[in-house]
Amino acid sequence: MAAPDGPILIVGAGGIGAPAALALGHAGVRRLCIVDDDRVELGNLHRQILFDEGDVGTDKLASLRRALVRRFPALEVALRPGRALPDTALELCEGAAVVIDATDNFASRFLLADAAHLVGVPIVHAAAVRWQATVLAVAAAGRPCYRCLFEDVPGGVLVDCATAGVAGPVCGVSGALAAERALDLCLGRAPGTILTYDGERDRLREVPVAPRRDCPLCGAQPTIGSLDAARYMPPACEASY
Numbered sequence: 001m002a003a004p005d006g007p008i009l010i011v012g013a014g015g016i017g018a019p020a021a022l023a024l025g026h027a028g029v030r031r032l033c034i035v036d037d038d039r040v041e042l043g044n045l046h047r048q049i050l051f052d053e054g055d056v057g058t059d060k061l062a063s064l065r066r067a068l069v070r071r072f073p074a075l076e077v078a079l080r081p082g083r084a085l086p087d088t089a090l091e092l093c094e095g096a097a098v099v100i101d102a103t104d105n106f107a108s109r110f111l112l113a114d115a116a117h118l119v120g121v122p123i124v125h126a127a128a129v130r131w132q133a134t135v136l137a138v139a140a141a142g143r144p145c146y147r148c149l150f151e152d153v154p155g156g157v158l159v160d161c162a163t164a165g166v167a168g169p170v171c172g173v174s175g176a177l178a179a180e181r182a183l184d185l186c187l188g189r190a191p192g193t194i195l196t197y198d199g200e201r202d203r204l205r206e207v208p209v210a211p212r213r214d215c216p217l218c219g220a221q222p223t224i225g226s227l228d229a230a231r232y233m234p235p236a237c238e239a240s241y
Contacts, residue, residue, distance in 0.1 A: 019175030
């Protein structure tokens with residue numbers, strides 16, 4: 001495939017971000033930019049496949065770059081320590097060929113959905129919890145978008161990897177599917193569907209997503225024109241990318 005104009009931005013260097021980066025490296029992608037703010041933990045190695053026990057306690061970004069460059073010497077890996085926040089998300093997304101949202105909380109997912117739409121960059125949202133994975137690709141035009149499907153940041157007690165756990169192989173499937181969708185978007189293909197994977201039954205489904213006319217982000221009369229911090233809940237799974 002032709003090299004994308006900008007780097008592929010991966011937000012989250014863990015259970016989904018690592019296999020996504022590995023798949024993109026094998027596909028011949030030459031430039032990645034990876035965002036994270038965490039260190040490698042022993043309890044996460046079952047799903048964070050590019051780390052081993054020797055990396056425990058080290059900076060996750062630096063360890064990930066070492067692992068990727070060992071495998072792909074021509075790969076350029078830029079590192080952005082920190083998190084995607086309302087005051088940094090637009091700048092992070094701007095200039096990217098595609099954003100891969102490999103975060104693990106609704107606040108960050110909605111923030112990245114809004115930021116990518118506002119700067120006109122395609123985005124892939126990838127998630128995994130228990131034995132379930134979901135992947136949604138959104139074109140630069142932004143229809144249908146993440147808010148068409150999930151509407152807004154949910155309240156109450158949320159089920160996420162910190163509270164419900166996650167099977168390591170399911171994270172790998174989610175990351176691989178996210179990489180495949182990112183490559184599709186680089187080629188101008190936007191399926192407008194959500195992929196769901198059931199690891200217990202080993203079933204992959206692709207379901208069309210209908211754009212909502214009243215969507216506040218991509219609808220006929222959008223109301224989201226900036227990243228207002230009050231719109232996003234604090235992350236529910238602080239450092240579990």
